[in-house]
Amino acid sequence: MTQARILVCGPDSYFVDDVATTCAGCAAAIVHRPHKPPDVVLLCPACAGALLAANVAAGEPVPTIAVTPETAREVEAFEAFTNPKGGSH
Numbered sequence: 741m742t743q744a745r746i747l748v749c750g751p752d753s754y755f756v757d758d759v760a761t762t763c764a765g766c767a768a769a770i771v772h773r774p775h776k777p778p779d780v781v782l783l784c785p786a787c788a789g790a791l792l793a794a795n796v797a798a799g800e801p802v803p804t805i806a807v808t809p810e811t812a813r814e815v816e817a818f819e820a821f822t823n824p825k826g827g828s829h
Contacts, residue, residue, distance in 0.1 A: 745804040747772060747780040748788040754818065763787055773811055780806045 749763070749770035758771040765787030772782060781803075783791065788805075795802050 745777065745780045745806045746783050746788055746791070747776055747806045748785055749782050750785065755814075765791070773808075773814070775808055775810050777806050777808060 749761075749772045751769055751771070753760070753771045755773070757774050759774050759776075760769065760771050761782060762768065763770050763784040764781050765783050768784045768786075770782060770784050776782075792802055
């Protein structure tokens with residue numbers, strides 16, 4: 741069985757071009773970046789955590805969590821902006 745790739749999406753929007761949608765697990769309001777991979781299942785953090793825990797408990801493979809290079813750069817820039825001295829929040 742092929743495991744789905746998941747994209748964990750939060751409820752808060754940080755960019756003007758974020759796309760509003762709903763979680764595939766519980767229909768909670770979430771947002772994602774417009775450049776998300778086309779073949780991912782969009783999940784809120786609670787549903788993603790429940791899915792990962794269920795897979796681990798059942799001894800099944802954990803789904804791949806998708807992050808695009810562009811998203812990684814945005815997260816890095818956001819972290820540098822919000823925490824310019826480094827270290828933990």
